[in-house]
Amino acid sequence: MVFVIKIGGNVLDDPAALQQFLQDFALINGPKILVHGGGKIATRLGDQLGIESKYVDGRRITDDATIDLVTMVYGGLVNKQLVAQLQSLGCNAIGITGADGNLLPAVKRPVKTIDYGWVGDVKAATLPVDRWQLLLDNGLVPVLAPLTHDGAGHMLNTNADTMAATIAIALSAQYPVRLIYCFEKKGILEQVEDESSVIRFINPDLYAQLKAEQKLFAGILPKLDNAFDAIGKGVQQVLIGHAADLVQNTGTETTGTLISA
Amino acid sequence: MVFVIKIGGNVLDDPAALQQFLQDFALINGPKILVHGGGKIATRLGDQLGIESKYVDGRRITDDATIDLVTMVYGGLVNKQLVAQLQSLGCNAIGITGADGNLLPAVKRPVKTIDYGWVGDVKAATLPVDRWQLLLDNGLVPVLAPLTHDGAGHMLNTNADTMAATIAIALSAQYPVRLIYCFEKKGILEQVEDESSVIRFINPDLYAQLKAEQKLFAGILPKLDNAFDAIGKGVQQVLIGHAADLVQNTGTETTGTLISA
Numbered sequence: 001m002v003f004v005i006k007i008g009g010n011v012l013d014d015p016a017a018l019q020q021f022l023q024d025f026a027l028i029n030g031p032k033i034l035v036h037g038g039g040k041i042a043t044r045l046g047d048q049l050g051i052e053s054k055y056v057d058g059r060r061i062t063d064d065a066t067i068d069l070v071t072m073v074y075g076g077l078v079n080k081q082l083v084a085q086l087q088s089l090g091c092n093a094i095g096i097t098g099a100d101g102n103l104l105p106a107v108k109r110p111v112k113t114i115d116y117g118w119v120g121d122v123k124a125a126t127l128p129v130d131r132w133q134l135l136l137d138n139g140l141v142p143v144l145a146p147l148t149h150d151g152a153g154h155m156l157n158t159n160a161d162t163m164a165a166t167i168a169i170a171l172s173a174q175y176p177v178r179l180i181y182c183f184e185k186k187g188i189l190e191q192v193e194d195e196s197s198v199i200r201f202i203n204p205d206l207y208a209q210l211k212a213e214q215k216l217f218a219g220i221l222p223k224l225d226n227a228f229d230a231i232g233k234g235v236q237q238v239l240i241g242h243a244a245d246l247v248q249n250t251g252t253e254t255t256g257t258l259i260s261a
Numbered sequence: 262m263v264f265v266i267k268i269g270g271n272v273l274d275d276p277a278a279l280q281q282f283l284q285d286f287a288l289i290n291g292p293k294i295l296v297h298g299g300g301k302i303a304t305r306l307g308d309q310l311g312i313e314s315k316y317v318d319g320r321r322i323t324d325d326a327t328i329d330l331v332t333m334v335y336g337g338l339v340n341k342q343l344v345a346q347l348q349s350l351g352c353n354a355i356g357i358t359g360a361d362g363n364l365l366p367a368v369k370r371p372v373k374t375i376d377y378g379w380v381g382d383v384k385a386a387t388l389p390v391d392r393w394q395l396l397l398d399n400g401l402v403p404v405l406a407p408l409t410h411d412g413a414g415h416m417l418n419t420n421a422d423t424m425a426a427t428i429a430i431a432l433s434a435q436y437p438v439r440l441i442y443c444f445e446k447k448g449i450l451e452q453v454e455d456e457s458s459v460i461r462f463i464n465p466d467l468y469a470q471l472k473a474e475q476k477l478f479a480g481i482l483p484k485l486d487n488a489f490d491a492i493g494k495g496v497q498q499v500l501i502g503h504a505a506d507l508v509q510n511t512g513t514e515t516t517g518t519l520i521s522a
Contacts, residue, residue, distance in 0.1 A: 049309055068338055076337020077329055080408065080416050083360045088414035094362040099344045101355040101401055134399055138392075140362055147341065153349035155341050 002136065002175040003032040003250055006164040010184040011243045012039035012078060021182070022082070024246040026089035031136040031175070034093070035144045035164040036082060042073040056114050062157040067118035071147060071155045079145040086143065093141045098122065098148030099155060101131050104163060106148030106156055120148040120156025122163060127170040161223055165230040172234040179235050180250070181223055182243035187257035188224070192217050201258050204228060227259045263397065263436040264293040264511055267425040271445040272504045273300035273339060282443070283343070285507040287350035292397040292436070295354070296405045296425040297343060303334040317375050323418040328379035332408060332416045340406040347404065354402045359383070359409030360416060362392055365424060367409030367417055381409040381417025383424060388431040422484055426491040433495040440496050441511070442484055443504035448518035449485070453478050462519050465489060488520045 005025065011017050025034060046053065046069050054061040062070070079095040086093035098104030098120070104127060106120035135142055144167075146160035161181065168179035187198035202210070207228060210216050216224070220240075227238040241249045241256020248255045266286065272278050286295060307314065307330050315322040323331070340356040347354035359365030359381070365388060367381035396403055405428075407421040422442065429440040448459035463471070468489060471477050477485070481501075488499040502510040502517020509516045 045310075049306075071341050072333040072337040074337070075341045076333040076335070080332050080336045080358055080360060080410075083358075084410040084416050085414045087360055087363055087410055088412060092362060093360075094357070095360070096355070097341055097344075099341060099348055099354075099356070101353060102348055131399075131401075134395070138395055140392075149341075149345040149348055151349060153346045155345050 001030060002171050002177050003028055003030075003180060004035065004164050004168040004171070004177060005032065005180045005182065005246070006035040006037070006160055007182045007243055008037040008160070009039040011182060012036060013041075017243060019085075021243050021246060022085050023089060026086055026091040027247070028250050033136075033142045033144065033164075033167060034082070034086075035146070035160050035167070036074075036078060037146055037160040038070065038074050039078060041078065042070055045069065045073055059114060059116065061115070062117040062119050064118070067155055067157055070157050074145040075147050075155070079143060082143050086141065091141050092139055093143045094135065095143045095145070097145045097155070098158065098163065102128065102149075102151075103131055103142075104144070104148050104158075104166065106150065106158060108150045108154070108156060118154060118156050120150065120158040122148060122158065122166045124166045124169060127166065129170050129174060132167070132171060133174060161226050165226045165235075168230050168235045168238075169233040172236065176236045178237040178239060178250070179227070179230055180246070180256075181227070181238070181240045182246065183223070183240065184242070186242045186245065186255060187240055188216070188220060190215065198255070199257050201260065203260055204231075224259070231259055231261050262291060263432050263438050264289055264291075264441060265296065265425050265429040265432070265438060266293065266441045266443065266507070267296040267298070267421055268443045268504055269298040269421070270300035272443060273297060274302075278504060280346075282504050282507060283346050284350060287347055287352040288508070289511050294397075294403045294405065294425075294428060295343070295347075296407070296421050296428070297335075297339060298407055298421040299331065299335050300339060302339065303331055306330065306334060320375060320377065322376070323378040323380050325379070328416055328418060331418050335406040336408050336416070340404060343404050347402065352402050353400055354404045355396065356404045356406070358406045358416070359419065359424065363389065363410075363412075364392055364403075365405070365409050365419075365427065367411065367419060369411045369415070369417060379415060379417050381411065381419040383409060383419065383427045385427045385430060388427065390431050390435060393428070393432060394435060422487050426487045426496075429491050429496045429499075430494040433497065437497045439498040439500060439511070440488070440491055441507070441517075442488070442499070442501045443507065444484070444501065445503070447503045447506065447516060448501055449477065449481060451476065459516070460518050462521065464521055465492075485520070492520055492522050
């Protein structure tokens with residue numbers, strides 16, 4: 001079983017939670033991949049440098065200054081701090097972006113109504129599975145920053161959830177894969193305020209029903225869409241759970257929401 | 262033959278020179294490693310962020326803010342821009358620091374008279390040669406930022422010349438190695454103002470003589486010391502030359518200064 005595990009800003013921005021998470025992650029046996037998001041530090045540093053966050057129709061735009069900023073912060077500071085900490089915990093982490101070894105080929109998002117700037121969409125079809133296997137089969141633990149490249153010399157800002165799903169899909173042809181999205185709740189909740197109302201299993205039928213009944217918090221829909229896309233394309237298990245529950249959620253007695261076909 | 266090639270700030274800070282260098286580097290056949298320095302961008306960004314460059318007895322000190330700064334800039338921005346550009350030139354670059362895969366173990370420099378802060382000295386004896394071979398033998402081209410880690414969770418600022426020499430020494434047990442230091446002159450010059458006065462070959466005897474006669478520019482001595490250290494420890498060839506002469510200096514008709522035993 002390969003674990004592809006994604007953490008977001010809520011863990012990265014909380015040193016105590018992060019430390020606990022990394023300890024738990026380091027203890028997972030067998031091949032594993034960590035995909036991380038950004039966190040608040042890019043915004044904070046951008047403010048200090050006078051790099052304005054630009055939005056069009058509520059969507060963030062990655063201009064020249066912003067791609068340099070996130071390449072520094074996500075690909076440098078955040079990524080290498082995670083690697084150094086994992087190394088200190090006996091986990092042989094290797095920090096990468098999608099550009100490194102061309103491990104996650106991408107394309108600059110085409111301009112339709114909105115020009116997102118230096119934003120990448122991963123090209124799942126050309127992902128070099130053998131190169132990922134080379135790392136995993138030799139005991140290396142890829143730690144992936146949310147960045148790719150366009151093949152023409154530019155780095156691209158890229159959604160970490162989608163990157164995790166794409167890798168999980170590609171690897172599922174060779175290994176059983178559990179894709180785990182860690183977030184700030186125990187799982188998908190039936191009542192958004194009630195942490196004990198985790199929906200333990202969701203399949204496509206239930207998902208359609210929950211959406212029709214508008215029972216799901218809108219912010220979780222992209223994550224669930226990614227999850228069902230992964231399941232539809234061969235990933236054995238997708239789990240959405242709390243970062244603090246990683247040990248349980250990598251075992252058989254999971255506490256989060258398990259997505260299956 | 263493995264080429265271990267180091268470039269410094271003078272190339273990194275000159276986009277046209279860098280582009281030419283990367284084109285030449287991409288064309289080198291067979292296994293190769295690029296080790297890069299920092300360049301002016303860290304200083305410029307540090308100024309913008311109000312991070313003061315601190316010196317004690319003329320030696321730069323890496324405090325908490327500075328190690329974060331160089332981790333961002335060297336490990337993130339500079340490293341990934343090099344990787345993306347090399348990828349666009351058909352070179353399968355993988356950007357790393359010494360922390361990644363623990364490829365270059367290091368130790369925080371012990372405090373004697375000066376506390377250098379977060380500065381690393383590489384531990385040559387524990388360098389995992391098999392892991393470097395894994396990358397090289399599978400067609401990956403390591404691009405190494407001047408950073409290591411202390412094994413206890415901290416990144417360390419590390420001298421790129423020394424890193425390049427250490428890797429060259431370790432690999433020389435398995436491959437013939439040419440270590441190339443690219444800098445802003447054609448080679449070691451007999452007359453510092455005269456680019457046509459390149460000393461084509463230096464061996465330990467001539468080096469001792471040139472030093473005794475105080476014929477060498479003081480700034481070049483650490484590079485030459487690194488070079489002779491590498492030669493003394495098994496590296497077949499060390500070449501010091503101009504970045505623009507990379508094609509010649511990876512061939513048989515070199516234009517720079519060749520250091521040999």
